Amino acid sequence: MSAIPLTTQGAERLQVELHRLKTVERPDVINAIAEARAQGDLSENAEYDAARERQAFVEGRIRELEGTLSNAQVIDPSSLDSDGRIVFGATVQIEDLESGDQVTYQIVGDVEADIRSQRISVSSPVARALIGKHEGDVVEVRAPGGVREYEIISISYV
Structure with a gap:
């Protein structure tokens, strides 16, 4: 395994x-x-x-x-040498460029993902698009509902 x-x-x-x-x-x-x-x-x-x-x-x-x-x-995301990039465990605030809505997610493993608690799986389309990006970057997310664009507002490693 x-x-x-x-x-x-x-x-x-x-x-x-x-x-x-x-x-x-x-x-x-x-x-x-x-x-x-x-x-x-x-x-x-x-x-x-x-x-x-x-x-x-x-x-x-x-x-x-x-x-x-x-x-x-x-x-432990706080111990990773992330150099300001989004990595596993990071908490990310993003803004939907179309609607202006802001949401905060923590990128976690599949086992601990829970959308109600704002924890998304590292294998989800949103997380895959965010990994490796920096604050201020705009990412395109290809999801079942279509392509969405998000701007990365902040990144923290709690």
Whole structure:
């Protein structure tokens, strides 16, 4: 398996989730299964079936997180020699030249991308267009909705 790029904050978030799953969720599911078993006949026990489904989800997520973290390449954007360029982990404020709307994104790995939190995947069309550019540059983004032009307003490496 190849290295999975993660920001330091993304790796921390995944480790916190893994810890919660192992210390809170897993014991809760085990207790729910034990309680459902105590009710008797398992063939028609909806609580038992639900608890087993939840257990499968929790165990699957634990395996997924352990696999991701074991193959993670944690990158601290503040320690990179970026020379003012946009690199993985950078936080970028851009302006849509057509509408004048401004938005701020952090460029992160695929695993930690979340558009609601303004974290976009390094493999997204916007991030691919921004990587390597400098403040003040204008970039063209070819997206499914057509070609958009953005001006880079600011870059930070938090």
